[in-house]
Amino acid sequence: MNTSSCPVDTSASGPSSLSSAASSGVFTARELGVLDALRPFLGAEAEGLYTAQGRSLHKLVCFAQDSSLPGCAQLLCGLRLARELLAEELRPGEAFRSLSAVSDYLKLHFAGQAHESFAVLFLDARHALLAFEDLFRGTLTQTEVYPREVLKRALRHNAAAVILAHNHPSGAVELSAADLDVTEALKAALALIGVRVLDHFVVAGNRAVSMAERGLV
Numbered sequence: 001m002n003t004s005s006c007p008v009d010t011s012a013s014g015p016s017s018l019s020s021a022a023s024s025g026v027f028t029a030r031e032l033g034v035l036d037a038l039r040p041f042l043g044a045e046a047e048g049l050y051t052a053q054g055r056s057l058h059k060l061v062c063f064a065q066d067s068s069l070p071g072c073a074q075l076l077c078g079l080r081l082a083r084e085l086l087a088e089e090l091r092p093g094e095a096f097r098s099l100s101a102v103s104d105y106l107k108l109h110f111a112g113q114a115h116e117s118f119a120v121l122f123l124d125a126r127h128a129l130l131a132f133e134d135l136f137r138g139t140l141t142q143t144e145v146y147p148r149e150v151l152k153r154a155l156r157h158n159a160a161a162v163i164l165a166h167n168h169p170s171g172a173v174e175l176s177a178a179d180l181d182v183t184e185a186l187k188a189a190l191a192l193i194g195v196r197v198l199d200h201f202v203v204a205g206n207r208a209v210s211m212a213e214r215g216l217v
Contacts, residue, residue: 006117031055041078042071061112102163103201103208108168110203116143118166120150122159127198130157144157154195162190164200173204175211183211 003027027035031050035198038046038060049069064072100119109119109132116138122130133153143166154162164186166179179202187197199212211217 018167027055038075041075042069045069045071059211064112099199099210099213102199103203103210106165106201106203107206107208111163113167114169116167118143118145118164121154121163121165122154122157123161123163124158125160127161130159145186147186150186151189151193151195154190155193159195161196161198163198166200166202168202168204171204173202173207173209175202175209175214175216180211180216183217187217 006022034055035046035050038050039094042049049063049152050060053063061076064075106119110117117134118136118138119132119133119134124130135153136145137147138144150162164183183197183200199210199217201211202209
């Protein structure tokens with residue numbers, strides 16, 4: 001699962017450079033909508049910050065995670081609330097059938113991460129969400145996944161099934177040979193304790209690939 005760092009533009013960190021960045025270009029209707037949503041969090045700095053990060057929410061969240069500018073903490077809090085709102089969609093019996101709800105939840109979870117990480121959704125026999133855990137944090141290039149730890153957490157939650165997920169901060173959403181190998185290793189290990197792997201999502205920015213949809217799980 002090779003990745004590279006999130007491409008965050010840190011050259012514009014002060015008010016004057018942000019103001020200069022915001023002074024050029026015309027915003028689309030969508031971008032104006034994004035700015036309207038950002039202003040309650042970032043106030044007068046919203047346009048400059050959004051422009052400085054290439055008008056990319058993914059890059060803006062990357063920036064916010066390492067920034068002490070006023071409003072960035074509130075923006076991240078709003079992101080967490082949106083993720084919890086989506087978690088409510090994972091009702092009993094729907095977690096696996098509603099791939100779009102799972103995909104949206106994971107895209108919000110990984111938004112702005114400049115490192116690769118590996119997460120697991122633990123589900124009960126009806127595929128309702130029991131717990132969601134980030135189990136392994138990687139470097140800028142890879143994540144080490146330990147099947148034994150996944151098994152321990154599955155037993156801890158008394159899970160009947162799991163959905164695996166990890167991100168590609170590089171933005172490349174295509175699956176690698178290592179992604180497939182990890183999936184097969186975890187399927188074999190979890191089968192020993194009667195836990196099914198329902199899917200493995202790979203998330204890159206605002207895109208996500210489901211291995212189950214591709215017949216790879």
